[in-house]
Amino acid sequence: MTGILETRDLCHDFNGLKVLTHIQFSVQPGERHAIIGPNGAGKTTFFNLVTGVYTPASGRILFKDVDVTKAKPYRLTRMGLGRSFQITSIFQRQTPFQNIRLAILSKNRIRFNLFVRVDRMNAINEQTNEILQEIQLADEAHLPTSTLSYGKQRSLDLGMALATAPDLLLFDEPTAGMSRDESHSAVELIRKLTEGKTMVIVEHDMDVVFSLADRITVLHRGEILATGTPYEIQENDAVKKAYLGESEV
Amino acid sequence: MIARITPPAWTRWVLPGIAAAILLGYPLVFGTVYTNIFIHFAIFAVFAASLNMLVSYTGLLSFGHALFFGGGAYATALALENIPGMGLFPAIFTGGLAGAAFALIVSPLLNRVRDTAFALLTLALGQLAYMACIKLRDITHGEDGVGGFPIPDLSIPGVVSVSMVPAQNFYYLAIVILGICLLLMWFLTKTPFGSIMIGIRDNPQRVDFLGFNIPLTKCLIFTLSGFFAGIAGSVYALFNNLVTPDGVFHIMTSFTPIMMVYVGGIGTFAGPIAGSGLMTIIEEIATRYTTQLVLFNGILLVLVVMFFRTGFVGLYLLLKQKLFEKESSR
Numbered sequence: 001m002t003g004i005l006e007t008r009d010l011c012h013d014f015n016g017l018k019v020l021t022h023i024q025f026s027v028q029p030g031e032r033h034a035i036i037g038p039n040g041a042g043k044t045t046f047f048n049l050v051t052g053v054y055t056p057a058s059g060r061i062l063f064k065d066v067d068v069t070k071a072k073p074y075r076l077t078r079m080g081l082g083r084s085f086q087i088t089s090i091f092q093r094q095t096p097f098q099n100i101r102l103a104i105l106s107k108n109r110i111r112f113n114l115f116v117r118v119d120r121m122n123a124i125n126e127q128t129n130e131i132l133q134e135i136q137l138a139d140e141a142h143l144p145t146s147t148l149s150y151g152k153q154r155s156l157d158l159g160m161a162l163a164t165a166p167d168l169l170l171f172d173e174p175t176a177g178m179s180r181d182e183s184h185s186a187v188e189l190i191r192k193l194t195e196g197k198t199m200v201i202v203e204h205d206m207d208v209v210f211s212l213a214d215r216i217t218v219l220h221r222g223e224i225l226a227t228g229t230p231y232e233i234q235e236n237d238a239v240k241k242a243y244l245g246e247s248e249v
Numbered sequence: 250m251i252a253r254i255t256p257p258a259w260t261r262w263v264l265p266g267i268a269a270a271i272l273l274g275y276p277l278v279f280g281t282v283y284t285n286i287f288i289h290f291a292i293f294a295v296f297a298a299s300l301n302m303l304v305s306y307t308g309l310l311s312f313g314h315a316l317f318f319g320g321g322a323y324a325t326a327l328a329l330e331n332i333p334g335m336g337l338f339p340a341i342f343t344g345g346l347a348g349a350a351f352a353l354i355v356s357p358l359l360n361r362v363r364d365t366a367f368a369l370l371t372l373a374l375g376q377l378a379y380m381a382c383i384k385l386r387d388i389t390h391g392e393d394g395v396g397g398f399p400i401p402d403l404s405i406p407g408v409v410s411v412s413m414v415p416a417q418n419f420y421y422l423a424i425v426i427l428g429i430c431l432l433l434m435w436f437l438t439k440t441p442f443g444s445i446m447i448g449i450r451d452n453p454q455r456v457d458f459l460g461f462n463i464p465l466t467k468c469l470i471f472t473l474s475g476f477f478a479g480i481a482g483s484v485y486a487l488f489n490n491l492v493t494p495d496g497v498f499h500i501m502t503s504f505t506p507i508m509m510v511y512v513g514g515i516g517t518f519a520g521p522i523a524g525s526g527l528m529t530i531i532e533e534i535a536t537r538y539t540t541q542l543v544l545f546n547g548i549l550l551v552l553v554v555m556f557f558r559t560g561f562v563g564l565y566l567l568l569k570q571k572l573f574e575k576e577s578s579r
C-alpha cells in the first residue's frame with residue numbers, strides 16, 4: 001500500500017555536509033504524523049526537499065503516486081500540497097485579507113486574469129472571509145499585517161497553507177517562538193482546522209506532539225531513528241538513548 | 250462606526266470632467282510651445298509608468314528600459330519609412346508590439362536573476378541595444394537615426410482625414426493614446442494579476458508556494474511593461490519625426506524614467522506621472538535660463554533620496570494627512 005506521500009532512499013547534503021541519509025518516509029491518507037528530533041536533525045531540510053525548494057542529491061519523492069522528485073513548489077501546491085513555514089512567510093505590507101485572497105485566487109486557478117477588478121470578485125472575497133473567520137482573523141482582516149501580534153501572524157501563515165484546500169498539510173513548527181498562551185490556542189486552532197485532514201507536523205513540544213499526532217517519526221542526525229505510534233516511540237530504547245544522550249551534552 | 254454620507258453618484262464625475270475639460274482646452278489656451286511640452290510630459294509619464302510596473306509593483310529595478318522604448322520608437326519609424334501606406338494606428342501598434350517582443354525575448358534571461366544582478370543585466374541589455382542600433386547601419390542608419398519618415402494622417406476612410414503634423418492635432422492623438430495606456434496600466438494593478446505582481450514584490454517564496462508560476466508570471470509582466478514602453482517610444486517617434494540611438498537607446502533614456510519614479514514617489518501608481526511632470530517643468534526652466542540641466546536633476550535626485558524617500562506623492566499624502574489630522578482634532 002502506497003501512501004499519499006512517499007520518499008525512497010532520500011539523501012541530501014549541503015556541499016558535502018550530509019544532512020539527510022536514506023530517508024524512507026510514508027504518510028497514509030488521513031494520518032496525522034509528527035516529525036520530532038533535535039535542532040539541526042534535518043527536519044526543515046526534509047520539508048524543503050519534499051516541497052521542491054531543493055532537489056534531492058539522490059532518492060525519489062512520490063506524492064499521490066506521481067514522481068515529484070524534481071517538481072517546483074508551485075506544481076506541488078497545485079497538486080494539493082500545503083505548507084506553513086518555521087520562519088513566518090506572509091505578505092507583511094498587505095492586509096490579512098489580501099494575504100488570504102491571493103491563496104484563494106490560486107485555489108480557484110485564477111492566475112492570469114487581467115480583465116476584472118479583484119475587489120469586485122464576490123465569490124473570491126466571500127471565500128477569503130470564510131478562511132479569515134476560520135483562522136480567527138476576521139476582526140483584523142483589514143489592518144496592516146505588520147501590526148498584528150506574532151501569534152496572529154503565525155495563524156495567517158497557517159491560513160495561507162489551508163486556503164488552497166490542500167490534501168496534505170506540512171506544518172513546520174507552527175508554535176515556534178510563541179508564548180505559552182499563544183502556543184496553546186495555536187494548537188487548538190490547528191486541531192480544529194485540520195480535523196480529518198492528512199498532516200505532517202514538525203514540532204519540538206512533546207505535549208503538542210502527543211496531543212496532535214497518531215504517528216511519530218524521530219529524526220536524528222539526518223537518519224530516521226524510529227517510526228511508530230506515540231506509545232511505541234515513548235518506549236523505544238534507541239529514542240530514549242538518543243534523547244538522554246542529547247540532554248547530557 | 251460613524252455613518253458616512255455618500256455623495257450622489259454624479260459627483261464622481263466632477264473631477265474627471267474638470268480634468269477632461271482642462272486637457273481639451275489646453276492646446277487652445279497655451280499655444281504650440283506648451284502643447285509640445287505637454288506631449289513630452291505625457292510620453293514620459295507612460296514610459297515611467299511602464300517602468301513602474303516593474304519597480305513599484307514587482308520589485309524589480311530595470312536600468313535598461315530604453316531597450317523597449319527605443320525598440321518601439323525604431324519599429325514605428327522604420328515601419329513608416331519602409332512600408333508604403335502604413336496607417337497611423339498600425340504604426341503605433343507596431344511600436345507597442347516591438348517593445349513587447351523585445352521584452353519577451355529577454356525575459357528568459359531576466360527570469361534567471363534578481364536584485365542587483367537584475368539591475369546589471371538590464372543595464373547590459375540596454376547598452377547592447379544601443380551598440381546594436383549603431384552597428385546595424387543597413388537597417389537603422391547608424392548614428393544618423395531614422396528621420397523624416399512620413400507621418401500618416403489620422404483617417405477614417407470616407408469620413409475624416411486629419412493631418413497629424415500640427416502640434417495641436419497631434420496633441421489630441423497623443424493624450425488619447427497615452428491616457429488609454431495609463432488607464433490600462435492602472436486597471437492592471439487592480440486585477441487579480443496585479444495582486445500577484447505585488448505578491449512577487451513582497452514575498453516571492455510564498456507566491457511560489459501558493460501555486461503561482463513565477464517565471465511565467467514575470468514573463469507576462471515584462472511583456473506588458475515592454476508593450477507600454479514601446480507605445481511611449483512610438484509616440485515619441487511620431488512626435489519628433491526622428492529617432493536616433495542617442496535619443497532613444499542611450500543610457501540616459503533608461504535613467505530618466507527611473508528618476509521620474511523616484512522623484513514622483515516609488516510604490517504608487519501616480520508617482521511616475523507626477524515625476525514626469527516635475528522633471529519636465531524643471532527641464533524647461535533649467536534649459537531656458539541655464540545650461541545646467543544635469544546639475545539640477547542631480548540635486549533633485551539627491552534631495553529626494555536623502556529627505557523625501559516617498560517622493561512627491563509621498564510628500565503630498567503626508568501634507569494631506571497633516572491637514573486632515575488638524576481638522577479632526579479640533
Ligand SMILES: Nc1ncnc2c1ncn2[C@@H]1O[C@H](COP(=O)(O)OP(=O)(O)OP(=O)(O)O)[C@@H](O)[C@H]1O
Pocket residue numbers: 014019037038039040041042043044045046086
Ligand atoms: N541552506 C543550507 N545550507 C547549508 N547548510 C544547511 C542549509 N540548511 C540547513 N543546513 C544545515 O543542515 C542541518 C539540518 O538543518 P535543518 O534546518 O533541516 O534542521 P531542523 O531539524 O529543521 O532544525 P531546527 O529544529 O533547528 O529547525 C543543520 O546542520 C543546518 O545547519
Ligand SMILES: [Mg+2]
Pocket residue numbers: 043044045086172
Ligand atoms: Mg527546522
